[in-house]
Amino acid sequence: MARYEIRGAVPSDLGELLNLARHLNSVNLPHEPGHITRLLETSEKSFTGQIENPRRRKYVFLIRDLERGEAVGTSMIVAQLGRRDAPYIYLDVSTEEKYSSSTDKHFQHRVLRIGFSYDGPTELGGLVVHPEHRRADEKLGLLISYVRFAFIAAHRDLFKSELLAELMPPLEPDGTSHLWEAFGRRFTGMSYAEADLRSSEDKTFIRDLFPRGEVYASLLSQDAQDVIGKVGAQTRGVERMLRRVGFRYAERIDPFDGGPHFVASADEVSLVQATRQLPFGGVLTDGDGGAKARALVAAERKQAPYFRAVACRFTEREGQLLLPSDFAEQLGASPGETLTLLPLP
Numbered sequence: 001m002a003r004y005e006i007r008g009a010v011p012s013d014l015g016e017l018l019n020l021a022r023h024l025n026s027v028n029l030p031h032e033p034g035h036i037t038r039l040l041e042t043s044e045k046s047f048t049g050q051i052e053n054p055r056r057r058k059y060v061f062l063i064r065d066l067e068r069g070e071a072v073g074t075s076m077i078v079a080q081l082g083r084r085d086a087p088y089i090y091l092d093v094s095t096e097e098k099y100s101s102s103t104d105k106h107f108q109h110r111v112l113r114i115g116f117s118y119d120g121p122t123e124l125g126g127l128v129v130h131p132e133h134r135r136a137d138e139k140l141g142l143l144i145s146y147v148r149f150a151f152i153a154a155h156r157d158l159f160k161s162e163l164l165a166e167l168m169p170p171l172e173p174d175g176t177s178h179l180w181e182a183f184g185r186r187f188t189g190m191s192y193a194e195a196d197l198r199s200s201e202d203k204t205f206i207r208d209l210f211p212r213g214e215v216y217a218s219l220l221s222q223d224a225q226d227v228i229g230k231v232g233a234q235t236r237g238v239e240r241m242l243r244r245v246g247f248r249y250a251e252r253i254d255p256f257d258g259g260p261h262f263v264a265s266a267d268e269v270s271l272v273q274a275t276r277q278l279p280f281g282g283v284l285t286d287g288d289g290g291a292k293a294r295a296l297v298a299a300e301r302k303q304a305p306y307f308r309a310v311a312c313r314f315t316e317r318e319g320q321l322l323l324p325s326d327f328a329e330q331l332g333a334s335p336g337e338t339l340t341l342l343p344l345p
Contacts, residue, residue: 001330003067004138006147006298008307009060009074010044011037016071017062020130029074029128030197038201046079047306054158055080059151060126061307063144065133073129075144077151080160082120088164089206090115090252090261093229096216110217110228112183114210114255121162121263124148127238138311142344145241146271146296147309150342153275154298156266163266164250165242169259170232179258182224187211196256206255228258245270275342280333281320284313297323298340299331308332311344 009017014037021031029036039060044050046057056079063073082088091112098107129141152159171177177184180192187209188195199206217225229249231239239262246269247262254261266272298309312327321339323331333339 001066001326002310002312004063004065004072004136004140004143004311005330006061006063006144006296006307006309007305008043008047009040009062010047010304010306011040012304013062013071014040016064017074020071020074020128023130024128026128029126030193032197035197035200043076044304044306048302055083055160057158059148061144061147061151063129063140072133073140073144074126075124075128075148076126077148077159078123078125079158080120081123081164082117084118086203087207088117088120089203089255090117091255091258093251093253107218110225112215112217112228112253114206114212115252116207120160121164122152122159122266124163124165141237142241143296143311145238146342146344147298149245149269149271150275150296150298150309150340151307152266153272153342154277154300154340156272159266161266163247163264163269165238165247165262166254167239167242167259167262168232168235169227169230169254169257171257177257178221178223178227180256182220183215184210184256192256199256210255224258229253229260230258231260271342275340277338277340278316278319278321280328280335280337280339281317281322282335283325283328284315284322294344296342296344297321297327297331298342299333299337300340301332309340314341 017036018033021029042058043060046059051057059077061075062071065072092115094111096109096111127145133140177192184195217228242262247264250261250263252261253259293314295314296309296311297314298307300307308331310327310330312324315322321341
């Protein structure tokens with residue numbers, strides 16, 4: 001069996017996610033029991049369909065180390081980021097040129113302007129992998145990231161036509177955001193961590209307190225200017241992956257830390273296009289000649305954890321999917337059952 005498996009996150013995973021958060025305490029996974037409890041409750045209700053409006057669902061996935069019996073990473077899909085009651089808020093980044101003929105002075109200014117979307121995109125977020133597992137041979141970061149595209153492809157009608165990924169900018173070792181210190185804190189009186197955690201539940205304070213007009217970035221500190229639209233060292237690999245599968249920088253940034261927003265049309269993302277659903281045709285035998293290709297293979301259930309995926313070898317035969325016996329058993333795959341397949345590089 002695979003050492004690592006991906007599955008839907010449910011309330012019973014609270015202890016494992018809190019333990020993971022204790023090591024990281026990032027803005028994506030704060031070490032805050034109330035926040036994680038609410039997130040896991042929403043995740044289960046999303047997988048079961050108890051949240052009737054599909055645009056209000058949030059699906060949380062976790063990757064577990066079965067040998068250690070612990071969660072080592074998470075990712076999430078927010079079905080729609082930006083609704084009438086909770087808009088998607090960002091800063092548009094543009095360039096404005098100034099020239100004085102009397103002084104022969106020419107300047108190019110970056111200009112920031114707050115923007116709101118009340119019919120926003122589907123967000124790919126919450127990507128966290130424990131530092132000790134980031135260099136594992138199994139490429140856990142890639143697996144927990146890719147699973148979101150496979151799920152979107154399998155349930156295309158539940159998600160928006162545009163996908164969004166917000167990337168982390170360079171931060172100081174203590175988590176300080178230079179853009180927030182120079183900009184956001186002055187208008188909210190909150191720390192970066194306080195504001196980011198609050199925004200996960202309520203964004204009205206941003207709309208109420210942030211300036212509505214244009215702000216010239218040249219008025220900010222140089223440290224703050226330097227992080228606008230830049231990708232931090234910890235997420236450069238994610239940026240390369242996003243660009244490779246069809247995402248582009250949207251000339252928009254996070255209003256808190258200046259991290260860039262990448263967007264793509266869901267139907268044009270190569271990983272969505274590559275995902276297929278095939279009936280399970282049985283286990284591989286010696287006569288099948290062995291499986292050479294490798295894929296993320298997922299099964300869905302009506303019982304918790306509702307979704308389970310493993311990375312394994314596979315073979316197709318007459319339109320059916322053949323899997324090694326131990327992986328088929330791990331997924332609980334039954335003959336004729338539809339499985340989701342996303343080939344891996």
